[in-house]
Amino acid sequence: MQDHGERQVASSVPQNVKASLSLSPSGPGRAGSGGGSPTSKTSCCGGVPVEDMQALAITSLSAADVAKQYEHIRELGKGTYGKVDLVAHRTHGTKIALKFVTKSKTKLKSFLREYSLTGSLSCSPFIIKVLDVLFETEDSYVFGQEYAPSGDLFDIIPPQVGLPEEMVKRCMQQLGLALDFMHSKNLVHRDVKPENVLLFDRECRRIKLADFGMTRRVGCRVKRVSGTIPYTAPEVCRANRAEGFLVTTSMDVWAFGVLVFCMLTGNFPWEAAMQADAFYEEFRRWQKAGCPVGTYPSQWRRFTDDALRMFQRLLAAEPEKRCGVKDVFCFIKYELVSELRRRASYRAKRGERSSSGVCTGSCTSSSSSTRSSLRHQEPSTPPGTSCLRPAPLKRSVLSDPLSPRDESGQHQTVGRDKNKSQMVMATAIEICV
Template identity: 90%
Template sequence: MQDHGGDRQVASSVPHSVKASLSLSPSGPGQVGSGRGSPTSKVGYCGGGGVPVEDMQALAITSLSAADVAKHYEHIRKLGKGTYGKVDLVAHRTQGTKMALKFVTKSKTKLKSFLREYSLTGTLSCSPFIIKVLDVLFETEDSYVFGQEYAPAGDLFDIIPPQVGLPEEMVKRCMQQLGLALDFMHSKNLVHRDVKPENVLLFDRECRRIKLADFGMTRRVGCRVKRVSGTIPYTAPEVCRASRVEGFLVTTSLDVWAFGVLVFCMLTGNFPWEAALPADAFYEEFRRWQRAGCPTAAYPSQWRRFTDDALRMFQRLLAAEPEKRCGVKDVFCFVKYELVSELRRRASCRAKRGERSSSSGVCSASCTSNSSSSSSSSRSHRHPEPSTPPGTTSLLRPAPLKRSVLSDTHSPQEESPGQHHSSPGREKTKSQMVMATAIEICV
C-alpha cells in the first residue's frame, strides 16, 4: 500500500491476483470461469505466441450483487460515464483504500476482451510509469468490473491550455516518463496503439508523476488487425492508407508516430493536423517539407516556433516511412535542448498576421496565445471545435485539441481476426470521429 497525495492506494499486479484466483476458477487453466457457473471461454490473443498471463494462467471472475458492492466499497463520486460503462471513485470500507472501479456494461463488450485488458494492464504495471490494476475483479448482474489505482489529478488533456501548450519543463517531464512506459511495452513486443493525452493519467498537476493507461487496444507486434473508417490526428499515415479488408500489421512505429503528435500537442495546444492524409493541408505541407529535405528557409507554418533540435526530433518521430522512425527512447537525448524558440514564436506570429491579410497562408490562433498563457494553471480549459475542415486551402487555422476517438458502425474500435474488441467510451456511430465520452477522462 502506498500513500500519494494524501490518498492511500494499493499497488498490485496481476501475477499475484491470478495466483489467488486460480483456485477459484471452476474451469481450470486456460479457461475463464464465472462465480455463477456460466459458460467458459478461452482467452484468445492474436499474434501466435500470445501473452503468458493470458495463455498460461486463468482468471476467475466472481459474482457480486449491487448490495455486495455497496457493502465492500463506499461510493465517493462518479469519475466518468460513457456508452460502454462508467468509472466510480470508491473507498474500501475495511482498508480505507481509494481506487477507481471501472464498470464495463456486459451488453457492450465480451468477457474475454474485458479480461484481456485487465490482464495486460497487470502484466505491464510493474513499470512505475504504467497504471496499476488492483486485486479487484468481479461481475455484477449487468457489468464486468475491475479496480485500478486512482489518479487524483485527472488526465493530461485537462491541463493543456488550448492554442498555448504546456511549459517546456512539464512537457519534458512527460516525454521522459511516457517514453519509458512505451519503451517498456515495446521491449515486451506490445504496442499500445492508443497513445493520446486522454490516456495519460496525472498524480499531480505539474506532471512530476504520470502514468500511461487504457490498454484496450494493445496488441502484439506482428499481429494483423483491421482498421475502422476514419482517423484521428494520432493515427499514423500507413494506418490511414490501409485497406479495411486487408488491414495492417501492428508495429512499434505506430506508437512512435502517436508519441510525436502528442509532444507537438503538449508544446502548442493544437493538433499538427486532423489526419495524416494528403487531403489535409497541414499534413501535406509538412510532407512537402520532409520530401524537400527539411530546408531551414521554408519551415511549415505550424513548425516555425520550434528550435532546430526540436525539428530534428520531430523529423525522426514523424518520418512518413515507418522503418525510418526512431525508437521512443531516442527522444531522451533531445530533452537537454530547448524545444521552443521564443524568438521564432514571435516572428512566426508576425508572419502569420501578414499571411492572414493575404488569405494565402495560415492564420494561427497561437499568435495571441501569450496573452492567455496565465490561464494554464486553471483546473480545466475549453477546447473549441475546429472551424476549418481538413483540406481547406484558404484561411487555415490549426486544429485545436479535442477529445477524439475512432468509431465504426459495425465493429467498436478495431477488431482482430476472429476476435471482437470494444472498450468503454467508444461509441458506435456513422461519424468518422466523435467526441470521446467522459469515461476516458478517468480510465
C-alpha cells in the first residue's frame, strides 16, 4: 500500500479542529493508512469543521487490501447511500463497523463532512464514536466507527405495541442529552429516527445517536427536494421547494417527540405532518383549541395528562413554541401511559360517542382478534375517514437506487419490492440538500 502523505484540512478550518483532523498515515491506527489497530478518533469539542471544508487526501485501498486487513463478518445495513459491514481487524481482532458510501451517490465533500462532524461530536458518551480508519476503494468512500452489538432501536420496538415505559424513559434521557449536546454546538441532526439510534444492549441502558450525513448548522439554508416521513416537522413539509428553509433545532425537537410516541405505541402518530393527513389534522385542531382536558385525538387517549403536556410542548405546530429537548427530563418522573385508558372497556365507552362520519367500535375487529394481533384499537378515527387505522411503525425504505445522495439527499418514491408481489411505500427521511 502506498503512502499518500499526511492528509490536510483546508486553511479555513479552526486550528483546534484542524489538529483533531490532521492524521498521519504512518504507523498503526492512523486513518490515512486504513490499517493498523482501529482506535477511537479523539477530537476537540470546542469547535466543529466549517461547512466549506475542502477535501482531505484519502488513501486508496483495493478490495484485496481491505480483505487482507479486515475479516468480513456480516452486513449490518444497506441503503441507497451504500452499506455498513461488521468486520474484525485480522491482527488485533477488534470488531468495528465499516461504512461504505457509494461514490456515485455522495460527493467527497459530503462524505468528509459526515466523518469530521462525527469525530468532533464523539466526545459525547451518547454519540457514536468514529475511528481512525478512513480510506477509499474503487467505488466507495469508507470510514470506521464503533460497533453497536445490539442493532438499532427500530429492531426492538414491537409494532403496534411499543416498548416498556422504563425503557422508553432511558432512551429519552440519553437521546435528549445527545441532541442537547449537538444543539449547544449549533448543530442540527435532521435525521432523528429509531434507525439512527444504535444499541449496546437490548435493555437500552446504553444507546448512542448515529448517522450525521444530514447534520447542518443552525441558520444554514437548505433546499427541500422531495418527500416526507412522520418525523418531518410541519414547517419543513410546507417549505417552498425553490426557496428552501433555514435549519433550526426545533426540527430535531419535533422528530424527537414523534420518536417518543413511536417508542411508546409501536405506531406512527401520522404519515405526514400535513393538513391532508387526517390524524395530523385531528391533533392540530386539538392543539389549536387549547388541548382541552377530556377531549383527546384518537391516537393520544392512552397517554396520561402529564405525557400529553410533554407532547404538546415537543410537537407544537409553531416551531418557536417548541421546548428544548432537555425540557422533557422533568417529565421522566411521571407516568406516561395510563393503564386505565389502555383498557378495552374504556376505549369502547369512548367510542360510543363518535358520530358524523367517525367510526365507532363496531368498525373494529373482535376483542379476541385484537389481543391475538397485538393491535392498539382506537375508539374512533378522524372525521371524513373510513375505519382508518393508525400507521404501524416501519423502517424507512430507499427504493430509488438512482437518487443521488449529494448533501445526504434521498428521495421518497413508491417502488416494488423485488421479493414480493406487492407495492411498498418508500418512507425515506425528508430530503433537504
